[in-house]
Amino acid sequence: MNHDTQMSNTTGGKTGEYRVVPILVSFLIAGFIGLFSETALNMALNSLIEDFGIRETTVQWLTTGYLLTLGILVPVSGLILQWFTTRQLFIVSLALSIIGTFIAAIAPSFAFLMIARVVQAMGTALMLPLMFNTILLIVPPYKRGKVMGLLGLVIMFAPAVGPTLSGLILQSLSWHWIFWVSLPFLVVALIFGMIFMQNVSTPTKPKIDLLSIVLSTIGFGGVVYGFSSAGEGGGWGEPIVIISISAGVLALILFSFRQTRMKQPMLNLRAFKYPMFVVGLLLVLTCMMIILSSMILLPLYLQTSLALSTFAAGLLLLPGGIINGLLSPVMGSLFDRFGPKWLVIPGLVLVTAALIGFSTIDLETSAAFLIAMHIILMVGVSMIMMPAQTNGLNQLPRELYPDGTAIMNTLQQVAGAIGTAVAISILSSGVENFMKNVSDVTDPLNPLLAFTSGVQDAFLFAIAVAVIGFIISIFIKRVEVEQQAS
Template structure:
């Protein structure tokens, strides 16, 4: 056993390191979805339009889309402790600015600063797990991370609904702040350096192309999703410029001796299969997470708190099942989890495509729980199996690629779902005989939601086909 391998098993205090990441990750992701429930209050407080307030989400996604690709390089330049402390410092500063924000512009700045912290934290968390946890335990640990990654966004809307019932939106941030400080103090004492910075050469042109490429695509799809429409010149320009930037970025990476983002990761088939399944999963989850609250609040006229409560059981079930699915992955491999998981998700989406104004809460809760059970069977097993196939030196690049493309897939899935919803509403209203009937807009909206879920079914069916090719990776290059 080499010195490095000995250090991995003997010298790293794995539990305190994981606890530091779990606390920081949970609060970071909680504040991301918690604010979504406060958008109505923010529109009122700042006297702004819906299209303006959406920038709090778009700006966050855009910052992640720009910074996460560079994270592969950042991880190789600084130590684990440095990055952990800096990422939490950004999150704390951003949260504090948001808590005292007197105007929309200040709150927007706070969201960008928060996103800078998350953009470093997520890749750092996955990279550290790959370095300190031996392969035969990774499924279980990734499952624990899955608990945080899925549970925090799930409870975010419900808890923020409760906060908003009694306090102002500022308190969403005031409540997060002491917990982030706790994570920083805990990490300061217990976080260890798990990798040696190699300080590769920084290629400015790669950073510029990456920023234009990923930033353009995320911005373009987000703008289309916010109601800009696919024919909007801004949307067409942003996506076109973004795609050109990505092509040039990829060409440059393949010609460099020390690329900023090593695309050799795509030579490993199970990494590609795992990546595709994770992206499909993200598109389904994020499109459903935007469609269901809209349906519950518009078609069924539920309050934000009631809508959040209705979606809470599915989130809790997913969070609790993630570590269980991780342990099953360690034991049996990915195939017997991922394929049934995608079949379950497809079935639940078929259920959602039948919802109308008479649909019962019990049916919606059951379908949502079913979908989240399926997601827990797909997400972490596919991700862990894919990353397991990469050699150690490609871990930073693999985690950067996965985390970046997840943001892109989320933006694309959300934008397509919203545009299908909008066109479904328009088509329905064109064919009604009495446009003044107040029931027709509700029926039109519900019809649009059904159409958008049919798109999600198509995506899930593609996932079922891709999952047929998944095979268990037997790790030899890091038998720690």
């Protein structure tokens, strides 16, 4: 059967013909640019500090605010997906991304740029769950691995090339151009989507429960904000960190209790009754913690311990990102043929081996060793992420697709915030402990040795997460799906 036009599953009693390839292209362009601008801005933080005369703790809000918006809006996306059509949500999410990117491109002050980041995050918060939900509806289970692999190419490749491309831009142009470069692609994605995007689901318009929305906002928002604040150097003992995380956890307990008592829950937690969904979710979360903790530790080590420029650091991490992107569709096809176990378990062995390698890095570590370890890490990640995610979502019944994608995307944001915060705090305490034991504090070599020791300690945390992931992966089983279209 032609992949470009294939019969969908029935929706609301109707069967429609979907142009799968144009729909996918619309999502892939929009997703790539959205994720590219997210990491590209990280390389411009020093320029922003100088331009706006702000401190490091203030500029971090560009990342924290983005994550916080995702943490608040993505849980509600399961409800939003059931209220509006695919076309409406696609156009609104792209419009928000375009408006946010344009405001950022012309931003005369930090406040303007902060508003732009929040608007951009609103677009991304709608786009990610919509993209996964649409794929589950228009692609039959036996082909999902390959298509999810294409998504993996975008999701992993865009953040990988973001720092390198922004390093190139920043060598000769101002940080505004990071957004000016992104803008035309978003406009093209919007026009392309308006022409080809089709409605793939029928809105059921379930009842909106305001208390659930409030509890979800406080819960996920509080946890993400608390961990992000700790990761920004606030420390775990700070009142704002303790209050945010405590309030968030309490609100999430009340939210979960309320969802199980409602006839039409805002987020249907019945998805947790499906064991392979839970296993897949846990593997995706361990993967996110490893990726985001590594992605913050490696650039810091390269720029601080090895004194590389932002562009050189970006180039060093580029091969791993490119190989990961290219392998994602391959791993998706292998998943369709052989199932998840033969990919996920070896993938976690590779990830653990790479992290053990990173825990040995010092001031003399060669660029070749770092590139090799990073490539091994990213190959391993490509073997875990999409196969585990696809296998888990495949077990859900059709009516739980919006809730399953919302749960996975929300908890990825939470896991990312936790992984980053824990890695940074271990790094900081490692630096402090090293400096306490040095005999000559004035020796300029000691701060570099201390920082490297902190990075080594932080990678031990990533190894522990990988080992937990390996234990979970033993329980993964292939979800049996129909092997051909009816």
